[in-house]
Amino acid sequence: MSAADATILLVDDHSVVREGYRSVLQKQPGLRVIAEAADGAEAYRLFKSEAPDLVIMDLSMPGIGGIEAVRRIRQWDKGARILVFTMHENAGFAVQAIRAGARGYVTKTSPPETLVRAVMDVLAGKIAISPDIDHELALSRISGESSAADVLTPREFEVLRLLLAENTTEEIAETLHVSPKTVANLHSLIKDKLGVGSDIELVRLALRQGILTEV
Amino acid sequence: MSAADATILLVDDHSVVREGYRSVLQKQPGLRVIAEAADGAEAYRLFKSEAPDLVIMDLSMPGIGGIEAVRRIRQWDKGARILVFTMHENAGFAVQAIRAGARGYVTKTSPPETLVRAVMDVLAGKIAISPDIDHELALSRISGESSAADVLTPREFEVLRLLLAENTTEEIAETLHVSPKTVANLHSLIKDKLGVGSDIELVRLALRQGILTEV
DNA sequence: TGCAACGTCGTGAAATTTTCCCGGCCTTGG
DNA sequence: CCAAGGCCGGGAAAATTTCACGACGTTGCA
Numbered sequence A, B: 001m002s003a004a005d006a007t008i009l010l011v012d013d014h015s016v017v018r019e020g021y022r023s024v025l026q027k028q029p030g031l032r033v034i035a036e037a038a039d040g041a042e043a044y045r046l047f048k049s050e051a052p053d054l055v056i057m058d059l060s061m062p063g064i065g066g067i068e069a070v071r072r073i074r075q076w077d078k079g080a081r082i083l084v085f086t087m088h089e090n091a092g093f094a095v096q097a098i099r100a101g102a103r104g105y106v107t108k109t110s111p112p113e114t115l116v117r118a119v120m121d122v123l124a125g126k127i128a129i130s131p132d133i134d135h136e137l138a139l140s141r142i143s144g145e146s147s148a149a150d151v152l153t154p155r156e157f158e159v160l161r162l163l164l165a166e167n168t169t170e171e172i173a174e175t176l177h178v179s180p181k182t183v184a185n186l187h188s189l190i191k192d193k194l195g196v197g198s199d200i201e202l203v204r205l206a207l208r209q210g211i212l213t214e215v
Numbered sequence C: 001t002g003c004a005a006c007g008t009c010g011t012g013a014a015a016t017t018t019t020c021c022c023g024g025c026c027t028t029g030g
Numbered sequence D: 001c002c003a004a005g006g007c008c009g010g011g012a013a014a015a016t017t018t019c020a021c022g023a024c025g026t027t028g029c030a
Helices: A015-026 A040-050 A066-076 A091-100 A112-123 A131-143 A154-164 A169-176 A180-194 A199-208 B015-026 B040-050 B066-076 B091-100 B112-123 B131-143 B154-164 B169-176 B180-194 B199-208
Strands: A006-011 A031-037 A054-057 A082-086 A104-107 B006-011 B031-037 B054-057 B082-086 B104-107
Touching (some): A015 A031, A015 B015, A015 B112, A031 A040, A040 A054, A054 A066, A054 A112, A066 A082, A066 A091, A082 A091, A091 A131, A169 A180, B006 B040, B015 B112, B031 B040, B040 B054, B040 B066, B082 B091, B091 B104, B091 B131, B104 B131, B154 B180
Parallel strands (some): A006 A031, B006 B031, B054 B082, B082 B104
8 A cells, every 4th residue: 555545534333334434445456444433422532532544434323423523523634535334215315415615425235336436426526415315305306395495494303202202291391381282382383384284194104314323 | 256156135225224234344355255235135136046044134215124034034035134223223124133043132322342243143143132132122121112013903003003104193094994083982992002192202213213204 | 664475473263183982894824 | 692892983072273363563665
């Protein structure tokens, strides 16, 4: 390996998966994996100490997740190049990741070549999105499913978060210091704005859009 | 590799992850990966043609999932040895997998040694469960969270499935040829039996227990 | 400046749903 | 034969959801 190799930090909470990254990337000349992290906090720490040219980041991880880790790293270094590599094949996560500052989004179902290609693209300063996600994004545009983050006001979004966290109407009213009636009204309004008829649909939409991650 | 090596079939829809398995297992003498599949149907086909000593199987895959693949393979060969290796850290999936006929359940967060150890144990005829899942199982027993599959009658479970599939009360009544009133009554009874107060909690419990997988 | 648009909060009343209690019907097992 | 329990639904009370409406403050823009 020459000193001019591009240095890479791998972030994934599954050690066997990191092993897979390594194996794929090693075959590619010009790349060198210099560190691995198993969660967002460790990733942030290692980014600061190792200053890699590229971060390959999973999203679902214990503690602070991938999106938040992307945000923090980009806050510390506006030029950081982060490629998100995840199992989530829905557009909501991709939008969130890119908005948080990721320079690429590739799904784990993609063949190794796609990952390698994306790594090269991001290193070259391009934005890399895997084809399946491009397709998802197109679909979500066509189907016209409202993006919660876009159509909801801050207050509504906050209530939605609390609802998804399994709080009762009364508990939410309590924490927000408003009348339970207001919460109920907002709950109804949220469902209306998002175009869902039941709480069950609401939860599933939230999962699709990455508002609700853990179960 | 000697002819006495134990043969292994890898099943995972993420190619980079399969690459990781290979890398880890290669280091272990006496093991040989002879085939890879990316979904349940392919796994079943390859099992029949290759007759591996062990199958390492992911759960979440497109088409027929891992649980169903386990069931089919075991139906074809009662002696099949299948080790489930998945990201899902909840007890519900583990119970389902073992009941379907898996001989082991290891999470992807486990260190490579745990996977290797489990592979050896299953090949030796033992049942292998990773420590974190043992712990989860213990917790679920303590917390007393009701297992939907156990406490619900077949009819109730069917209604639950339909509810989770985003059907309205009327639609379910239609498909089951009963009165909407009955469905509403069952809906209420289900929530009572499972000890949840809202539909949102209901969906999240279903996710935890693996009743609802796709979003 | 003024005012239109919008977010936030809340009330009241109607509409709907949820919940609880009930009885009837059927099957299963002792 | 009886007891237990799953399945089906009616009736009525209780709770929630929904809709219409108004007040208040902020923002943005003509």
